[in-house]
Amino acid sequence: MAVSRLMGSLLAMLAVLSLLSSPVSATRSLGGNCGLENGFYHHSCPNVESIIFQSMIASFNKDNTVAPGVLRLAYHDCFVRGCDASVLLDGPGLVEKNSTINVGLHGFEAIDAAKEAVEEACPGVVSCSDVLQFAVRDTVILTGGQGWTVPAGRRDGKVSKESEVAANLMTSDKNVPVLLEAFQKKGLSASQMVALAGAHTIGQAACINFDDRLHGKSVDPTLPAHFAADLKKKCPIAGITSTSVNLDLVSPKKFDTQYFKNIINKLGLLTSDQSMLDDSRTSGHVDVNTDASKFNSNFASAMVAMSKIDVLTGNQGEIRRQCRFAN
Numbered sequence: 580m581a582v583s584r585l586m587g588s589l590l591a592m593l594a595v596l597s598l599l600s601s602p603v604s605a606t607r608s609l610g611g612n613c614g615l616e617n618g619f620y621h622h623s624c625p626n627v628e629s630i631i632f633q634s635m636i637a638s639f640n641k642d643n644t645v646a647p648g649v650l651r652l653a654y655h656d657c658f659v660r661g662c663d664a665s666v667l668l669d670g671p672g673l674v675e676k677n678s679t680i681n682v683g684l685h686g687f688e689a690i691d692a693a694k695e696a697v698e699e700a701c702p703g704v705v706s707c708s709d710v711l712q713f714a715v716r717d718t719v720i721l722t723g724g725q726g727w728t729v730p731a732g733r734r735d736g737k738v739s740k741e742s743e744v745a746a747n748l749m750t751s752d753k754n755v756p757v758l759l760e761a762f763q764k765k766g767l768s769a770s771q772m773v774a775l776a777g778a779h780t781i782g783q784a785a786c787i788n789f790d791d792r793l794h795g796k797s798v799d800p801t802l803p804a805h806f807a808a809d810l811k812k813k814c815p816i817a818g819i820t821s822t823s824v825n826l827d828l829v830s831p832k833k834f835d836t837q838y839f840k841n842i843i844n845k846l847g848l849l850t851s852d853q854s855m856l857d858d859s860r861t862s863g864h865v866d867v868n869t870d871a872s873k874f875n876s877n878f879a880s881a882m883v884a885m886s887k888i889d890v891l892t893g894n895q896g897e898i899r900r901q902c903r904f905a906n
């Protein structure tokens with residue numbers, strides 16, 4: 580077990596190194612990159628990506644729930660004030676973390692550890708928003724996904740407001756028309772939204788997030804009876820936050836295409852997940868992403884697109900010294 584885990588880590592390390600060594604000029608595109616660049620830290624902090632990867636391996640081996648935790652952080656960071664690490668700030672005042680939508684967020688310690696390791700090697704050079712984006716790519720690799728080249732050069736915001744969260748991050752009782760509008764506002768397409776929703780191939784949701792399917796006027800008729808019965812056993816009354824259920828009931832820790840297969844079998848956990856099958860703008864993409872090589876490449880390019888939302892670059896923002904506090 581220990582040996583196979585070590586082998587897995589070594590293989591993943593090789594995967595990251597091969598991403599790093601891909602020729603910068605071939606993938607650098609002016610105009611489409613929002614001021615970000617592949618290989619941005621090549622001179623200023625050449626080992627940044629391997630330092631972060633080592634740190635993420637250590638955090639993941641201590642607690643493998645950091646993978647879904649950190650993956651979700653990327654979405655919640657980028658959809659509120661852009662990918663500026665505003666979700667990581669602890670204050671002052673009511674910050675994004677204080678929103679009810681964000682109460683379940685976790686994985687912050689893994690980002691702190693990665694940032695500390697980077698600060699030791701290259702003080703004051705690498706932003707928290709870039710650390711987060713590298714770390715997210717790494718967690719996908721560590722759970723069996725493919726990884727991608729992360730364009731970098733983001734700078735950190737100084738502002739985080741609780742009041743900005745609810746308008747940008749939809750709750751899971753919503754369906755495609757509402758979700759699609761929210762993604763389109765961020766410049767993401769239906770196909771990118773479906774690929775990104777594939778992140779729910781790992782991690783968990785607290786019962787309260789699917790109360791609408793179990794404890795409404797009647798049980799959601801699209802839930803297969805055995806699945807509904809099992810969920811009701813775990814979540815017998817409305818409003819439970821202390822019990823969580825795997826988002827992918829078949830392979831909850833593996834970054835694979837099972838999320839899409841579950842949806843086709845009516846075994847998506849959240850209303851938002853299952854609704855992807857019911858709208859002609861998304862259902863075809865659910866089918867496409869059951870193919871592993873298509874999902875891996877669709878997810879990679881959608882994550883890169885998401886990582887460019889409203890970024891701060893150049894002289895904007897700052898390079899935070901600690902991810903929880905503006906300098």
Ligand code: HEM
Nearest residue numbers: 647650651654683749750751775778782783784785788851
């Ligand atoms: C389509 C709109 C989305 C909705 C409505 C949604 C909603 C949710 C909800 C309600 C949870 C459960 C949280 C909890 O109980 O702690 C969750 C978990 C999660 N979400 Fe999403 N999500 C969406 C899109 C995304 C995207 C785009 C990503 C990343 C690319 C993502 C990544 C995750 C991950 C990895 C988890 C598991 C977290 C954990 O185990 O701690 N989600 N999501």
Ligand SMILES: *[C@@H]1O[C@H](CO)[C@@H](O)[C@H](O)[C@H]1NC(C)=O
Nearest residue numbers: 668669670672673674676677
């Ligand atoms: C808001 O979140 C911060 C950071 O997690 C926490 O320290 C603070 O106690 C929270 N404030 C309220 C009123 O919940």
